[in-house]
Each structure stands twice: as C-alpha cells, then as structure tokens.
Amino acid sequence: MADAQARIEELRREAEAAAAAAASAAELEELRVRYLGRKAELTGILRGIAELPAEERGPVGKAGNEARETLERLLEGRRAELEAAELEQGLTTDTVDVTLPGTPAVPVGSRSLLIRTMREIEDVFLGLGYRVMEGPEVELDYYNFTALNHPPGHPARMAQDTFYVDPRSLDPELRIEPAPTSPGEEVAGPALPPGPEDVMLRTHTSPMQVRAMETQKPPIFIVVPGRCYRSDPFDATHSPMFHQVEGLAVAESITLADLKGTLDEFARALFGSERKTRFRPGFFPFTEPSVEVDVSCFRCGGSGELVDGSRDSICKGTGWIEILGSGMVDPNVFGFVEANGYDAERVQGFAFGMGIERIAMLKHGVPDLRKFFENDVRVLEQFR
Ligand code: PHE
Numbered sequence: 001m002a003d004a005q006a007r008i009e010e011l012r013r014e015a016e017a018a019a020a021a022a023a024s025a026a027e028l029e030e031l032r033v034r035y036l037g038r039k040a041e042l043t044g045i046l047r048g049i050a051e052l053p054a055e056e057r058g059p060v061g062k063a064g065n066e067a068r069e070t071l072e073r074l075l076e077g078r079r080a081e082l083e084a085a086e087l088e089q090g091l092t093t094d095t096v097d098v099t100l101p102g103t104p105a106v107p108v109g110s111r112s113l114l115i116r117t118m119r120e121i122e123d124v125f126l127g128l129g130y131r132v133m134e135g136p137e138v139e140l141d142y143y144n145f146t147a148l149n150h151p152p153g154h155p156a157r158m159a160q161d162t163f164y165v166d167p168r169s170l171d172p173e174l175r176i177e178p179a180p181t182s183p184g185e186e187v188a189g190p191a192l193p194p195g196p197e198d199v200m201l202r203t204h205t206s207p208m209q210v211r212a213m214e215t216q217k218p219p220i221f222i223v224v225p226g227r228c229y230r231s232d233p234f235d236a237t238h239s240p241m242f243h244q245v246e247g248l249a250v251a252e253s254i255t256l257a258d259l260k261g262t263l264d265e266f267a268r269a270l271f272g273s274e275r276k277t278r279f280r281p282g283f284f285p286f287t288e289p290s291v292e293v294d295v296s297c298f299r300c301g302g303s304g305e306l307v308d309g310s311r312d313s314i315c316k317g318t319g320w321i322e323i324l325g326s327g328m329v330d331p332n333v334f335g336f337v338e339a340n341g342y343d344a345e346r347v348q349g350f351a352f353g354m355g356i357e358r359i360a361m362l363k364h365g366v367p368d369l370r371k372f373f374e375n376d377v378r379v380l381e382q383f384r
Pocket residue numbers: 203204205206246284287324325326327351352353354
C-alpha cells in the first residue's frame with residue numbers, strides 16, 4: 001500500500017514539475033498522454049486496484065483519483081495560460097494589421113506634386129472664404145477671348161496662341177453660330193481671324209470668370225483650378241499643357257488694396273515669411289489696372305547669381321520669378337454679364353491667375369518643369 005501511494009505521489013510531483021516547465025501547448029499534450037493517457041503508469045495503477053488487498057483499495061484509489069484530478073486541472077490551467085501567451089506573442093510580433101485593406105498586387109501610387117500644390121492653393125483661399133469651381137478645357141473663343149475684352153483681331157490674342165478645335169465637332173447646344181453674311185457676299189482676302197464662335201483649348205482659366213459671373217450674382221469669391229494649353233515650346237519653364245488657378249472676387253467695395261492684401265497673404269501662406277513678393281505694373285486686356293506679381297527666386301535667394309558667380313538660369317539673373325498675373329476686373333468684362341447684376345457702376349473686383357508648375361517648382365526646388373510630366377519614378381517617389 002505504502003509503495004503504490006508513494007509512487008502516485010512521486011508521479012504527481014514529476015508531472016507537476018514537467019507541466020510547469022512545458023513551453024508550449026504541444027508539450028503539454030505530450031505530458032497529458034504520458035501521465036494520464038491509456039498507457040500511463042497512473043492509469044495502470046488505478047486499473048489494477050481490484051487486484052490489491054481489500055484494505056489497500058480504498059486509500060490507493062483515493063490517492064490515485066486525487067492525483068489524476070489534480071493533474072488534469074493543472075494541465076488544463078497551463079494549457080490555457082500557454083495558449084493565451086502564444087496568442088499574445090503572435091499579436092505583438094505579427095506585422096499584419098487586419099484592420100488595413102488588403103495589399104494590392106501593384107503598389108498604390110501617390111497624388112502628383114502638381115495636384116497637391118493645387119489643393120494647397122485651394123486650401124489657402126477656402127480659408128479666406130472663396131469657393132472652388134471648375135470649367136471646360138475645350139472652350140469657346142467667346143469665353144477665352146471675346147468676353148475677356150480681346151475682340152477678334154486684338155493683338156493680345158497672339159500672345160496666347162493655342163490649339164483650335166473644329167466647332168462642328170461640338171454638341172450643337174454648345175456651339176455659337178457665326179454671324180450670318182448677306183446672301184451672295186463673297187469673303188475676299190485672307191481668312192477671317194478667330195471669332196467668338198470658334199472653339200479652342202483654353203489658354204488660361206480666366207474664361208471661368210465670365211462663366212461664373214453668368215451663373216452667380218455678385219458678390220462672388222471663387223478660385224478655379226485647371227489645365228490650360230498654349231502652342232508653347234516644351235522647355236525648363238514652359239509646356240504646351242500646364243495648370244493654373246484663377247481667382248475672382250467681385251463685390252461692391254473691393255479695391256486694389258484688397259488685391260494686394262490677399263496676394264500677400266497667399267504668398268506668406270504658401271512660401272513662408274522668408275519669401276518676398278514684388279508687384280509690377282502689367283497689362284491684360286481684361287484687367288485695369290493690371291499687375292504682375294513676382295516671388296523672390298528660390299535658387300539664388302534673389303541675388304540672380306549662383307555661388308560660383310554665374311547667372312542663375314531659373315530667374316534669368318533677375319532674382320525674381322513671375323508667378324502671377326492680376327488686376328482689377330475691366331468694366332468692359334462686366335459689360336458682358338451686366339444682365340446678371342454686374343453693373344460696372346455698382347460693383348468692382350479683382351482677378352488673378354497663377355501657374356501651378358511655377359509655384360510647385362518654387363516650393364520644392366524643382367529646377368525643370370519637364371520633371372512633372374516625364375513620370376520618372378525616381379522623381380515621383382520623392383513626393384509621396
Ligand atoms: N489669364 C492670365 C494669364 O494666363 C492671368 C490673369 C488672370 C491676369 C486674371 C489677370 C487676371 O496670363
């Protein structure tokens with residue numbers, strides 16, 4: 001009797017020590033089989049009770065069953081502990097965050113630097129109370145030139161030579177019919193210059209000034225981002241396709257001082273207080289007076305010279321880069337939208353148009369505008 005009980009006690013201690021040392025649920029399962037399984041020694045002892053002398057059966061059975069239950073509870077407890085630890089370990093070391101969307105086969109791209117710059121500019125003006133509007137890139141001459149005070153044949157049209165589109169390719173609803181010629185009249189001489197009914201890729205975002213005023217009575221405060229086109233060369237500072245943001249503010253009491261304050265605020269918000277701005281007199285047919293706004297050159301810092309004494313090619317040695325044209329809306333432009341409440345005797349306002357490429361180049365030190373359109377991954381990856 002003493003032998004069997006002592007052996008049970010020994011087995012229990014052995015199993016307890018082994019369970020405490022087990023490092024995984026799998027090891028515990030092995031221990032369960034070894035100490036409590038069908039072929040385990042303890043199972044054998046319990047199975048052999050009937051063969052023991054009568055007086056030993058009770059105490060050995062009791063000790064055996066107690067040991068069995070104790071071990072079962074212990075193994076179960078340790079298994080739960082180990083499984084919890086294993087789960088915890090997995091959660092902290094696994095790099096998979098199940099709350100993220102699945103990994104796409106191709107890495108996701110990022111927003112282009114130009115679009116980001118555009119949104120940044122929009123944000124500055126949204127903060128000043130402006131609304132964002134967009135308009136067509138294929139535009140009528142009427143909006144691009146005529147209603148912006150460039151009558152047919154006006155020399156300022158030449159400065160923004162562009163790409164024309166066959167008007168017959170437009171939806172008839174969108175076309176403007178040319179002024180009728182009297183029957184039998186022969187058109188002699190060279191072809192007529194482009195007129196309001198002609199269709200073109202817009203050369204600037206300014207046509208939206210007129211479109212916006214046609215749809216909204218004063219006061220109006222809008223910015224218009226978008227693509228523009230000109231038959232320009234493709235070099236470090238020009239591209240036949242480029243981006244602008246137009247601004248228009250019209251109300252009863254807007255003055256040139258408001259324009260200056262607004263543009264100063266814009267330059268500080270975008271370029272930081274260390275950049276300087278300069279206002280020069282300019283000319284646009286649709287603003288009077290007109291001003292050109294320059295920002296001090298990011299590369300030479302405004303000196304026009306590089307460290308080695310050579311002329312800075314970006315600002316052409318002037319120390320300034322033109323970023324913006326603007327001015328007070330010409331009363332002749334209001335004349336085209338007078339019916340919608342734009343009485344030049346009662347309202348006035350300012351407009352401006354800036355090139356996004358130039359602004360992005362300034363902000364990020366991009367030395368060549370072509371970098372925006374070449375899609376060189378080494379460039380794109382710098383602006384993630
Ligand atoms: N549309 C002009 C340009 O592209 C810029 C401009 C906009 C000037 C609004 C005055 C007012 O050069």
